[in-house]
Every structure is written in C-alpha cells, then in structure tokens.
Amino acid sequence: MTLVPSASAAAASGAEHIVEAVAYDAILLASFGGPEGQDDVIPFLRNVTRGRGIPDERLEEVAHHYRAFGGVSPINDQNRELKVALEAEIARRGIELPVYWGNRNWAPYLDEALQDAHAAGHDTLIAIGTSAYSSYSSCRQYREDFAEALQRTGLDGTVTIDKVRQFFDHPGFVEPFVEGVTGALREFEAGGLSAEQIHVLFSTHSIPSTDAARSGPASRGFGEGGAYAAQHLAVAEAVMAGEPSPWSLVYQSRSGPPTQPWLEPDINDAIAGLAGDGVRAVVIVPLGFVSDHMEVLWDLDTEALQTARENGLLATRVPTPGVHAAFVSGLLDLVLERRDGVPVAERPAVTSLGPWYDVCRPGCCENVRRGFSPAVAGVAP
Ligand SMILES: CC1=C(CCC(=O)O)c2cc3nc(cc4[nH]c(cc5[nH]c(cc1n2)c(C)c5CCC(=O)O)c(CCC(=O)O)c4C)C(CCC(=O)O)=C3C
Numbered sequence: 501m502t503l504v505p506s507a508s509a510a511a512a513s514g515a516e517h518i519v520e521a522v523a524y525d526a527i528l529l530a531s532f533g534g535p536e537g538q539d540d541v542i543p544f545l546r547n548v549t550r551g552r553g554i555p556d557e558r559l560e561e562v563a564h565h566y567r568a569f570g571g572v573s574p575i576n577d578q579n580r581e582l583k584v585a586l587e588a589e590i591a592r593r594g595i596e597l598p599v600y601w602g603n604r605n606w607a608p609y610l611d612e613a614l615q616d617a618h619a620a621g622h623d624t625l626i627a628i629g630t631s632a633y634s635s636y637s638s639c640r641q642y643r644e645d646f647a648e649a650l651q652r653t654g655l656d657g658t659v660t661i662d663k664v665r666q667f668f669d670h671p672g673f674v675e676p677f678v679e680g681v682t683g684a685l686r687e688f689e690a691g692g693l694s695a696e697q698i699h700v701l702f703s704t705h706s707i708p709s710t711d712a713a714r715s716g717p718a719s720r721g722f723g724e725g726g727a728y729a730a731q732h733l734a735v736a737e738a739v740m741a742g743e744p745s746p747w748s749l750v751y752q753s754r755s756g757p758p759t760q761p762w763l764e765p766d767i768n769d770a771i772a773g774l775a776g777d778g779v780r781a782v783v784i785v786p787l788g789f790v791s792d793h794m795e796v797l798w799d800l801d802t803e804a805l806q807t808a809r810e811n812g813l814l815a816t817r818v819p820t821p822g823v824h825a826a827f828v829s830g831l832l833d834l835v836l837e838r839r840d841g842v843p844v845a846e847r848p849a850v851t852s853l854g855p856w857y858d859v860c861r862p863g864c865c866e867n868v869r870r871g872f873s874p875a876v877a878g879v880a881p
Pocket residue numbers: 532533534535545548549552554558559562573574575630631632635637638705706707708753754755756788789790792793794795
C-alpha cells in the first residue's frame with residue numbers, strides 16, 4: 501500500500517482525486533449539531549450565526565421552531581444512530597476502523613472528537629460530513645471548521661483530515677429517495693390519480709444567490725445557481741427517470757435580510773402556484789437533507805404540508821436517507837474508495853457531474869462575507 505500523507509499533499513500537486521491508497525486509521529463523522537434542551541437553544545443559535553449578521557427576529561423565529569419540540573433538535577440522536585449503524589456495517593465487513601463523531605455547532609464538538617482520536621493513536625482521519633452537495637454551508641464551512649479545530653486543539657501538523665467527496669450523486673444517497681418517490685407515486689396512483697395530476701417537489705435548503713454562484717469550480721460554468729443548483733437538478737432528474745409525473749426543484753428555510761437574494765422559488769409559493777394547475781397531489785422530497793432534522797420537521801412537515809392542505813392538495817413527504825442500509829453502506833464505500841485507492845472510473849455516481857472531487861478545487865465555495873479562511877482537504881485558493 502502506498503501511503504499518501506493527506507489531501508494537502510495531493511492539493512500541492514493539484515490532483516482532483518486521491519487515487520493512491522491512504523492508510524486512514526479512523527473515520528470522523530462530522531455534523532452540524534443541535535440543541536438538546538430549552539436552555540441550549542439560544543447558545544446554539546449564537547454559535548451557528550456567530551459573526552454572520554442574522555437578524556435577531558430570525559433567531560427568535562428559529563428558536564420558536566426548536567421550542568415547539570421541547571428545545572431538542574432531532575439531529576444529534578440521528579447522528580448517534582448513524583454512528584452505530586456505520587460501526588455495525590464496518591464490523592459486518594470485517595474491517596477495523598473506529599468512528600469519532602463531532603459537530604460544528606454543538607457538543608460533542610469537533611475538538612473533542614479530534615482529541616479522542618489522537619489520544620487513541622489515530623492521526624490519519626477521513627471525514628464524512630453529513631451534507632451531500634457543494635456550497636460554502638454544505639462543504640467548505642466544514643473544511644474551514646476542521647482547520648480551526650486542528651488549530652485550537654494544537655493538533656495541526658499531527659492529525660490530518662481528508663474528506664470524502666460530496667456524495668449527492670452516490671447511489672447510496674440517491675436510492676432511498678428513489679424508493680420514497682416511486683412508493684409515493686404508486687400510492688397516489690392507486691388512489692385514482694393519473695401521473696400528470698401528481699407533482700413532485702424536490703426541496704432543498706435555500707442559500708444566498710451569491711453563495712450559489714460560487715459553489716463548485718468556476719471553470720465548469722454552472723451558471724447562476726452554480727454547482728449547488730446543478731447538482732440538485734441532476735439528482736432530481738435521475739430520481740425521476742422513467743416517471744412521467746411533472747417535477748420541479750424548490751427551496752426552503754431561507755434566512756438573512758429580505759433585501760439579500762436567496763435561491764427561489766420557496767416551496768410554499770410553488771405549492772400555491774400548483775393548486776390552480778390541475779395538480780391534485782404533491783410529493784415532497786427533502787432532496788437536500790441527510791436526515792429528518794429541524795428543517796424537515798418544521799419547514800416541510802409543519803409548514804409545507806399545511807400549505808398543501810390550505811390549497812386543497814393531497815401531500816406526502818418522503819423519507820430522508822437517515823440510516824437506510826444503502827446509505828450507510830454507501831458512506832462506508834466512500835471511505836473505502838479513498839483508503840483503497842479505487843480508480844476514479846470505478847467510483848459510482850448516478851449523474852454525469854460526478855464522481856465529485858476528493859480535493860476541493862481552487863477558489864471553490866468562497867464565503868462571500870469573509871473571503872477564504874484556511875481549510876483542509878482542498879487546494880489553497
Ligand atoms: C445548505 C444548508 C444546509 C444543508 C446542508 C447540511 O445539512 O449541512 C444546512 C443545514 C442545517 N442548518 C441547520 C440549522 C441552521 N442553519 C442556519 C442558517 C443557515 N443555513 C444555511 C444553509 C444550510 N444549512 C445558510 C446559508 C444559513 C444562513 C447563514 C448561516 O448562518 O450560515 C441557522 C441559523 C438561523 C437561520 O438563519 O435559520 C440554523 C439554526 C441545521 C440543524 C438542524 C437541526 O437542528 O435539526 C442543519 C442540518
């Protein structure tokens with residue numbers, strides 16, 4: 501086995517993919533984190549929005565979503581379950597690779613995960629971020645937070661962190677959505693609706709239009725919505741292959757000042773617009789989300805479903821990947837393709853956009869407000 505120290509070495513050589521085997525000795529499961537009680541809510545929101553100019557009214561509004569669920573985000577329990585499921589899959593395949601879980605915005609924090617891994621003798625980490633697409637919020641921010649955590653813990657130069665590719669078009673991520681969508685379509689059809697009367701709404705987190713435009717490498721010319729919108733459209737198209745029902749990509753969970761343009765249309769506006777169009781039912785697909793966290797429970801299961809009811813439409817929301825066996829096994833495959841140096845041509849991808857880069861491209865996913873901060877697992881801007 502050839503040992504390549506880290507993405508930074510590959511980055512220095514300008515490589516897009518790391519195709520030599522790397523002796524990773526642990527997985528870093530990296531996530532967003534969420535509050536676990538009413539007292540956590542405001543400190544958590546302050547962590548998330550630190551230095552980002554989110555207006556206080558918006559914080560109050562979001563706090564209210566958490567308060568309605570006892571101040572508890574479901575995301576931490578979902579990551580506990582995902583960690584257990586990953587460990588079971590690793591054991592089932594007879595592999596030895598411990599999993600350390602750390603969050604960007606709430607305990608257990610990344611710092612703790614890095615310290616635990618290092619104390620146990622694991623210094624060559626491969627990270628799985630619980631975020632599938634390309635953008636500042638869903639990719640580069642993770643990479644910057646890894647760099648910060650390495651600095652804070654003094655493990656910079658000792659511990660290396662590579663990151664699996666953005667997995668939006670990995671079959672393990674897409675298969676649960678295909679199952680959910682086909683299941684929902686067949687159920688509405690069994691209830692007497694024709695394919696044309698059912699509209700499939702693929703929903704993802706809205707982001708500022710300026711962030712979207714900077715997502716992914718500029719050289720690939722993805723246009724206004726950048727790689728972020730292009731990736732979602734490509735996955736939605738793959739999910740709908742062979743299905744005659746109409747579909748569209750919509751956005752949810754917008755924040756920021758109203759003067760700042762974010763990706764549109766909002767899912768609720770889209771639903772209201774469909775009602776007069778001969779559409780009888782909507783299938784809501786949380787395409788941008790890995791598990792049923794607060795954005796899914798609130799913005800989809802609470803608000804969007806109500807909007808559909810108010811507009812006289814039948815509606816259902818399909819599951820997120822969660823701990824679906826195909827997803828869990830796919831995440832481990834993403835780690836092993838790197839550990840074992842699987843040739844790029846053999847890495848699975850269900851769209852023509854991927855397999856995405858192992859080493860983020862120069863200039864990728866700049867933060868519009870702060871510019872580039874140091875980050876691991878990419879080429880320096
Ligand atoms: C693309 C994207 C994902 C999907 C990818 C991924 O999954 O990572 C995501 C996930 C999540 N976002 C989450 C929560 C929040 N996001 C916020 C704010 C923001 N998100 C943004 C984007 C995204 N966010 C953006 C551009 C902002 C505004 C600027 C900023 O602050 O960067 C705010 C602040 C208040 C507000 O403005 O709404 C909160 C509380 C949680 C936890 C949920 C739980 O607790 O169950 C999760 C998984």
